[in-house]
Amino acid sequence: MINIAVLGCGTVGSGVVDVFFKNKESLEKKAGQELDLKYILDVRDFPDSLYADRFVKDFNVILNDDSVSIVVEVIGGLEPAHEYTRACLERGKSVVTSNKELVAQYGAELLDIAHSRHVNYLFEASVGGGIPIIRPLHMCLAANRIEEIAGILNGTTNFILTKMFREGVTFDSALALAQKLGYAERNPADDVEGKDACRKICILASLAFGSHVYPRDVYAEGITRITQEDVAYAAGCGSVIKLIGRAKRGVNGAPITAMVTPAFVSHDSQLGNVDDVFNGILVRGDATGDVVFYGKGAGKYPTASAVVGDVIECAKATDTSPSLRWEKSNGGNVAPREDNVTAMYLRCRSFESNSLEDAVELFGKVKALSRDGKPSNEAAFITPAATEREIDAACKKLEEKGVSILSKIRVLDY
Numbered sequence: 001m002i003n004i005a006v007l008g009c010g011t012v013g014s015g016v017v018d019v020f021f022k023n024k025e026s027l028e029k030k031a032g033q034e035l036d037l038k039y040i041l042d043v044r045d046f047p048d049s050l051y052a053d054r055f056v057k058d059f060n061v062i063l064n065d066d067s068v069s070i071v072v073e074v075i076g077g078l079e080p081a082h083e084y085t086r087a088c089l090e091r092g093k094s095v096v097t098s099n100k101e102l103v104a105q106y107g108a109e110l111l112d113i114a115h116s117r118h119v120n121y122l123f124e125a126s127v128g129g130g131i132p133i134i135r136p137l138h139m140c141l142a143a144n145r146i147e148e149i150a151g152i153l154n155g156t157t158n159f160i161l162t163k164m165f166r167e168g169v170t171f172d173s174a175l176a177l178a179q180k181l182g183y184a185e186r187n188p189a190d191d192v193e194g195k196d197a198c199r200k201i202c203i204l205a206s207l208a209f210g211s212h213v214y215p216r217d218v219y220a221e222g223i224t225r226i227t228q229e230d231v232a233y234a235a236g237c238g239s240v241i242k243l244i245g246r247a248k249r250g251v252n253g254a255p256i257t258a259m260v261t262p263a264f265v266s267h268d269s270q271l272g273n274v275d276d277v278f279n280g281i282l283v284r285g286d287a288t289g290d291v292v293f294y295g296k297g298a299g300k301y302p303t304a305s306a307v308v309g310d311v312i313e314c315a316k317a318t319d320t321s322p323s324l325r326w327e328k329s330n331g332g333n334v335a336p337r338e339d340n341v342t343a344m345y346l347r348c349r350s351f352e353s354n355s356l357e358d359a360v361e362l363f364g365k366v367k368a369l370s371r372d373g374k375p376s377n378e379a380a381f382i383t384p385a386a387t388e389r390e391i392d393a394a395c396k397k398l399e400e401k402g403v404s405i406l407s408k409i410r411v412l413d414y
């Protein structure tokens with residue numbers, strides 16, 4: 001018999017409890033053992049729960065019970081999740097989590113502790129909600145040298161963008177709905193400012209490239225500045241605007257490129273068709289080429305599915321998974337944003353000069369864009385690919401000529 005404890009009974013935790021009891025019989029068959037969910041830890045009271053007798057408020061009850069060998073941490077945030085996870089691993093308990101903030105900050109350290117105690121620290125649910133991506137990366141795609149990963153990694157922002165620009169819902173209403181549906185982070189600014197997607201690309205980059213990548217080193221921009229006008233220009237050139245997290249291996253030992261930004265992607269591309277709460281993650285391997293993973297990226301049951309899958313994996317494991325690991329680093333392994341090479345969409349307004357003519361002069365051969373109702377003093381165009389340093393310098397010169405830059409969005413070819 002394997003005893004399990006769940007820390008945190010919110011959206012994901014309550015989903016884990018439901019899925020566990022609903023599918024207990026088949027989970028036991030898959031694990032090859034009897035399983036029980038012995039404790040549920042939360043700060044709140046749940047007197048009406050079917051499982052009220054399993055609730056505890058003192059973490060030490062779980063830590064000190066040697067019959068508990070798998071702990072699910074779905075409290076979220078850094079503390080006390082970090083302290084609890086360390087303590088459990090050090091006591092020889094495997095830990096399963098959906099907490100990407102914790103993995104992105106302390107993943108290398110926690111994986112090292114798990115290895116030293118011959119237990120597992122599994123976090124399939126930390127990226128892509130219900131989509132299998134962590135295990136495919138380090139197991140199914142193990143034959144490959146991963147060159148690049150790019151994806152829509154945040155369900156809340158993809159849901160908001162879809163609601164706003166397909167259905168005309170306001171930003172605030174779309175966000176409120178995402179919160180009601182259990183998609184958003186406790187602080188939804190983490191979603192809309194790109195921090196959540198940043199944590200996820202850091203986890204994927206750490207695993208794919210073998211050295212810990214910290215969120216503080218990765219440039220992240222959210223969706224709050226995207227306007228209806230930008231969406232119209234994107235549509236006019238066969239594109240959609242998506243929040244894309246991406247990471248690319250550096251050539252010949254150079255630092256990796258990683259960032260999270262809104263981007264124009266072709267409407268016909270694999271990522272251009274990913275809408276609502278769905279996520280899509282493209283992995284480029286040297287043997288397999290492009291593989292795309294798609295599914296619900298947030299929500300109670302999709303996320304619980306990934307968590308419970310990891311619980312079964314822990315129950316079956318006889319030792320630590322050797323391939324789920326990366327080296328500790330002090331950071332600094334990501335190239336500065338200015339080195340990134342990209343084409344850029346710019347929307348400008350000018351009252352004094354013809355901004356498009358100035359743009360051509362400054363950027364070279366730009367692609368002019370149009371939209372219905374474009375004011376005569378507005379210009380929108382896509383620059384040729386250049387480093388962001390060069391684009392920043394040209395934008396500065398444009399502004400010196402009296403042109404206001406209203407929008408600046410990267411153009412990607414995924």
Ligand SMILES: NC(=O)C1=CN([C@@H]2O[C@H](COP(=O)(O)OP(=O)(O)OC[C@H]3O[C@@H](n4cnc5c(N)ncnc54)[C@H](OP(=O)(O)O)[C@@H]3O)[C@@H](O)[C@H]2O)C=CC1
Binds near residue numbers: 075185297
């Ligand atoms: N929601 C989603 O779709 C997804 C979430 N995640 C991640 O999963 C984690 C959990 O998310 P989610 O379930 O949405 O968050 P919730 O806020 O819904 O759940 C967290 C639960 O933990 C409780 N809690 C807070 N502090 C403690 C504590 N010290 N001890 C015990 N319990 C505590 C909270 O109680 P109280 O509310 O009273 O503070 C709440 O019930 C986060 O890391 C999140 O980023 C990952 C993938 C998808």
Ligand SMILES: N[C@@H](CC=O)C(=O)O
Binds near residue numbers: 126184185297
């Ligand atoms: N807030 C996150 C939840 C899942 O990771 C998201 O919207 O993607």
